[in-house]
Amino acid sequence: MADNEIYELAEIDPSSAKRSIPFFESPENGQDPIYDTTANPVLSHSDILPWSRLRESKTDILRMTIVVLCTMILAWIFADWNTIHLAGWICVLGTGLLAVMAYPLAVGFERPIRMSPERAVRDYFESLEHHGPLYRRMWIFLAPEGQSSRSYADYESFRLYWKQRVREWQHRGNAWPMTPVAITIDRFESKPDPDDRESRSLNFTVNVSLRGLRSQGPIATYSLNWRTVRGPDQQWYLSVGNLPDASTLPT
DSSP states (O other), X not given: OOTTOOXXXXXXXXXXXXXXXXXXXXXXXXXXXXXXXXXXXXXXXXXXXXXXXXXXXXXXXXXXXXXXHHHHHHHHHTOSTTTHHHHHHHHHHHHHHHHHHTHXXXXXXXXXOOOSHHHHHHHHHHTTSSSSOOXXXXXXXXXXXXXOSSSOSSHHHHHHHHHHHHHHHHHHTTOOTTOOEEEEEEEEEEEEETTEEEEEEEEEEEEEEETTOGGGOOSEEEEEEEEEEEOTTSOEEEXXXXXXXXXXXXX
């Protein structure tokens, strides 16, 4: 082969080269839209499942029913003269367990009426202000867009996310693990969406304190930009349900 021979290389087809490495393709902003909580999602009014007492409480009612049946069956089995004391203890333990399981029903007995975006936000965070937060109610208050984020993708991960948030606040305040949080909403603004009259853009501040320790001031503050949409029941549902990773700590 002569040293002075010259070879011309064929031009690369850009489209075929791009198809050969699809793994490296990404959106222009470098972020998956489903995890972008600052983006304006496309809200689907008809896909919202309205809040109902059955949707919120069916799991608790089912568990309580199982406890009642098990207590009755075990008490009947030991309802003999020689084991009557065991039947009594079974009834006492079953009644105590039933009372604990009825806690979410008792604290969430009042029907949530969210006829304004501000009331929707307040009801969402007020669900955390209990010894046993109403995670199921919070989940139902979210539109389909709000039930999927970088922090969770289903109810179980949503519940775990908020349990960790509450523990984080309790740790910051050096409080007992069962100390409830106290949340206030400040500087609330609601702006209508020019393209959708059933949607609102929300700007507000969330201040987190601990019950019994409010005099010490908030332990965390979040400035949030959320969106909300009116559901088929004319109630407002949130399209975002998680907090940013960083918060403003009091000085």
